[in-house]
Amino acid sequence: MAKKQTKKETKKQTKKEKIDKSKNLISLLKKHGAQVYEDLENGEFPKFSIPNRSISNIIYDKKLRQYVLGTNTSLRSSRNSSQLRSFTQLLWLAFFANKLTHEKKSSTLRDVYYSSQAFAVDFEDQGESDNIIVDLEAVLSQPREDFYVFPEERSSIFGDLTIEYTIPGYEGKTQNLSSHPDGYAIGPSMTSAELVDTSAELVIAIEKGGLFTRFVEEQVDKKFKSIIINTGGQAPRSTRTLLKRLHDEMGLPVVILTDGDVYGEHIAMVIKSGSANAAHLKGLTVPDAKWMGVWATDIDKFKLPTIPMTESDIKRCYDLLKDPRYQEGLWKRELEVFIKIKRKAELEAFSKYGLNNITEKYLPKKLEESKSF
């Protein structure tokens, strides 16, 4: 009972936080707009100061256990004719984000690209507009999801979790996420929803859609009192935000199940401690999340059928060895074993021993094991 109380309190708190966050963003955008206005009024060329996102300015913060940007900033000035266009684009995006936030309308990266065409700000391609979006994130220190720009949805969630929508038209409506066996897409409405209640004691993030379906079929949610999340490869930021909220707000531990290769290991690492690409953002990581497998050492232990690593797989291993986060413990050990055996195993490899082998044998064993690290 006591536990539930705390949960509810946290919930109220987050709701308030959320409104603050939105207000905060709007005032931040207004502040930037006013500055530009003032400059023009004074006959001066307006400029933005943007944190430098080049590799030389990305540092690993051991305390935060994630990558952060250093103190270097670069100036984007409308005085400079070669920067004028991108300055205009950045200001347009701020203007567009302001509109989205006011109207609480979500859009995608691609939407942003096409919306820009109504304003003649001349993005050459979507790549360019994507970059400007990251620039604005850096200027505001806010992820794009906060100003309602979302990536394409490809990850999903299933389990006993009740949510309450906050998006316009659905406010107050609740939904339990165990009523549809294909799972629920993790989109803007999901990430912005209030997390109301859950009986689960665990979140299992899984790399692949196929295994996600298998887990639902095998009732892993019930058997292990868990919420199952399909990350669809590298977890999108909205999914990472949801994972963090499930951990922080509902107090659920997060375990991660990936293919037994270097990319799988890194998927787990990004959920745990973020990516260099998002070094300008905070609040996307679950530092306590645990990589449950498939480990390199599991391959031998569970006699899994393997395929040989490609040259680029091996190169990726050596690249990661230089990453400060791979310098100790499990992460370093498994990476070194991958390099040694030069073979990898997919999650589906367990099917050799029967379709439910993974849920019946492997999962309980690893869950037990994970409690100890």
Add this chain to the structure above:
Amino acid sequence: MSSKEQFNQISPSEFFYRNRDLAGFSNPTRSLYTAVREFVENSLDACDHSGILPNIHMTIKAVDPEKPDPKQYILTVKDNGPGIPSKHVPLAFGTVLYGSKFGLKQARGMFGLGATMAILYGQITTNKAVKVKSNADGKTRFDYEMLLDIQKNKPVILKKQETSSSEKGLSVSICLDGDYSKAGTKIRDYVYQTSLITPYATISFDDPKGEKFHHKAIIRSMPPAPTIIAPHPYGIDVETIRRMLVDTHYQIPNVDDKMIEKVRKELGMSKKKFTYDEIMKKTEKKWKSLTRPVRVVIALMSFLEADFEKLQRIRIEDVDLRNNKLIYWDYSTSQTLVADMDVESHYYKQLANTVQGESLTHFLSKRFQRVGPTAALEFCKFAKFKPETRVGNMTDQELVKLSDALQTYEGFRSPDPTCLAPLGDGPLEKGIERRFEPDFMAVVQRTASAYSGFPFVIEMGIAYGGKIETRGTTVYRFANRIPLLYDEGSDVVLKVVKDTDWNRYKVKNDSAPMIIVSHICSTRVPYKTVGKENVADRPEIEKELRLALQFLSRKLSGYMSKKGQAEMAKKRANLYSKYLPLVAQFCTELSGNKKEPNYKEMIKEETALTNSDGPPEEIKKNG
């Protein structure tokens, strides 16, 4: 066993027939192109030398359009030139080695052999006659159909016809094996480029596919025609000297009624009958005012002791200086008679001079350019010839010695360029301007220079931007107003262009819309191959080309940097007037203001900065 080798003399036609590859008639593709060139160039040369603005019309028609290439084509080239007098037509088009182009001046072709080769090739491949229509006097047109007797090197006239016509000019039509699908591009290029280098000519071409190409004359004035000048001693060989001797050898005049009338007139003895003595007396008084032929006739009369009546009855057969005899035919008695000549008589000297030719010094100073009497004397000393040696009496060995000495003597002044016919920078500029309408252009004509005795002049033009559609530098090469289309790889002009560091002149060589027109004029262009398609890299020519190109490139560079600055400034101004209003709009909405900030002055300032640099139009004129 005895072997008996047979030595057969072959006629020039047969020689060419056997070696037709050399003249560019190796296959149907190349032959069609070469034939086009030969006829068009002959027409242009003819017009040039008569000061007529050329109007040339060419058609190529397939005999049977349905057949696949190679097949028979009828090639017709018609011009508005001087035409060829009727009596010369059979020889000019029906024999090999008959030409009117001997003599030293710049012309597209040397001897007019190519046209005959084309006719020969046509006859060999199709067995059809050549059709020539010539109108030389603006009254009568003569139409010939002829074949060439290859063994005898003689024309066989199949048809001859006269029609009255006021239109002067020449039209030649042959039937030949060709491959237009392969040669078409080159032929069209050739016609186009020819019109570029002859902006005063109108050239039209109807191709076998029914396409019409019409290149109208751009200018109405012709560049000055090259003058025929005497050769320079350098680069002269024994054969040329021999030909010059034949040329300069004074003929004993034909003593006909006309000639007799001339003699009477000069002596002032037209009316009455005069005795021999009266004539001689009068002659002594008037000698100094008499013309050379008249003097010769009177000298003959003195030995024959003839009056005008006797003179009418005889024909001079030979003047035998060795035996001092005069041999003549007497019509009245129908026999050959001999008269002695008095060596002491001053009339003898007159005759001897005429028959033996001039003295060596006279010959050198009169027949060669850049040789004066003093230089001729100096040369004789150098070559160990007596200055008064009679050229008509020189033996073969002496001629060889003379020719060798002319090559080695260093005292002659450099060759005279008046025999060259550069287009001139004006016409060249107009030609380029009208054909390409470029943003920038410059032309240069270098002063004359010489390589091993042959004078040459380099003309060059450069053009950039405008309606030039090609990307990367296109080089149009010309030599004596002929476009050079094949074998560009090894040409000296391309070598010079390639060696240039274009970055230095702010030009991106591989993407620049740029053309270079290079024209080498010389009495002898040093072609690398018989095909006349690429010019050899003589150091003197290479140097001149380099200097010309450097001069033009510097001008281009000046234009490019001005253009670059203007473009940058313009781009900047455009950027500001485009984006600042947007910035104003967005920040007004973001900040929640109602009115847009006052930013218009800022755009004005940026635009003003641009205007002070001057608009690009002005640069065009300055360039």
